[in-house]
Amino acid sequence: MSKEATEFLPFRGIRVLDLSQGLAGPYATQMLAMMGATVLKVEPPQGDWGRLMGLRREGHSTLSVSANWNKRAICIDARTEGGASVLKRLASQSDMVMESFRPGVIDKIGLGYDVLNELRPGIIMGSISGFGQTGPYAERPGSDSILQAISGMSVMNADAQGNPKRVGMLAVDMITGLYAGFALASALYQQKLTGEGGHIDLSLLAGASAFQAMPMMESFLQGGQRSAHVTVPSGTFEASDGPISVVCLRNEMFYGLARVLGHPEWQQDPRFSDNESRQRHATEIHQLIGQVFATRPRAHWIDRLNEVGVLCGPLNDYTDLLRDPQVQSLNLMPEVSHQAFGKIPFPKFPGVGPSVENLRPAPGLGEHTCEVLREAGYDEERISSLVSTKACFQALTKTDN
Template structure:
């Protein structure tokens, strides 16, 4: 993490990104680049990025539209017209990085593929985000975070006590794909800087779903397909007098600390609990004892007692408590982002990015908010811009064009 006192130039300052993607993964990749200093132009169709219509969305500003598009400029282009495609091509050829999330083959039909654009701009870094990858029996299928949670084993790993598979409640695979895409973009930029060549980066939700679950998949393989067991015993969530606490005993020394914190010193010399393997064999007894002990004191008591003895633990908290947590506040994890008429929203900073970058970024854009500005920067005069607006090739929410 860059310290609060350090003043550095943003590493991607001067880079231009054309974000043709929609949803979460591609836009989040572009936002990570923006938070590191890149200029990002987001191209949206006349209907807007589909994420604008998910959940509560005043003025098309859903939580997804805000959370994954901070600091971008939005231009609205009808890509069904020749003029619209020509504008998109011009923007692409002026960019260092192009990000798209269409199904394989769509960009080639539009004349905006990596193969087509790199002929004129060999140093282009081109990022394609798809559900299942560029080829194979599923390549043409639509896919989403939920689809990949279902087929990758994640819902089975997250099954309830009755064995019913459950979806993880956040868009984990989408977000992870955006992070992997940004990482791969960074390596492509390094290749361009050292070797002078562009790259076609291809990232799929499928491969990212596998990557984030690598440890669990290996664990099941080593166990010959047996039902996955906890990584250690005890490791779980227990009710306290006023809430819940999550406790994990990672190794023998930590188990000794747990025994001391719980007042169960007799367990330390008990041969049945002397090793991880033995504790697995007696998991029901250990967990049953913890379920009886923890309700005797409030959560704060247990956090203090367990921490003093070096036991990994944490209060089970909601988002409001998380935002107000003193460690979270000390580390400035969240920064208030002014979203215009929607007020301020807490935005988590991109890990590793200098403190304050999120707060200094412009708000996430309304659909077509910067259309006129982007066109003017392309060199179009007012007459040409108004003609494009009148023909419906572009749409604008610019106050000057309203």
């Protein structure tokens, strides 16, 4: 892709008021920010609870830093009259408002969709909750781990002994954030075409369910039984110096694997004649393959298997990934600077977006409060009053007295 294409920022000029916390909502709005939107991150005095998750340093966490690049931050106490009035003014100047409160909370602070649409006709509102706005679970809090459990993801990810296992990252939050980003971008397109807005409602439960469409269908069609393998051979095998992942999607791949492993006779073995037969003999064939893989280092096998078109790769940790020659060639993990964490790798946003050197670091709590208030039309006297009455908070910086 050309440099001009990677600098394309389709949402330049769009203003987003981000009231969401945690990961799903902030990640969705970060996607818009990466594509040019002006995103104001609004936090209460105690801050986004995401600032408490993961490795923490100087009021930041790895969670909050991963989901809030290219945003500015304002700190508002919406429980005060002054704070509530600031929120309404900012909302009236926005094309979109994003929130992730429990159902009903946004109405209590006076920014439900009907109110927003009166303030700014055609506005878009995005909501992310654990279980949706209605139903018997609507009022329940939802977390990634709980949604992995309820949605079947932990069972789907069970180990070889059938013990359910949580995916070792905030998978449901990230997935829902991605779905939300797409939905919000689609709503912005409609808004541009027709002038109409709307309320986009998403839940972690819906995100987790949609993401698992394939294994869910297979479970239904198999009476609730897990599929051991979609295709055989497929899995992780131990080479002499470490694990390697191998997948054979078609007979041609299996034939290539058999030749590389020195067993061309497997091509004529009726147990291995097609994927259905190989599925019935999966344990046996995986054992045979594993015995051969153990005799050579994985670099040998990866080179040979790639020559015959068999899908394969080493099992990398993140350090390995950063050193991977293909990752380095594409500059997928450029180094960025953050005030709390220093130099850190930051995975590139796929597709359109700014160059790394143009990224605005994830902000501190209330880092841009006074700046944002000035842009919203408040004079210095009113800003001083809002800060002194603790309706708004401006973070101190190294240059402050």
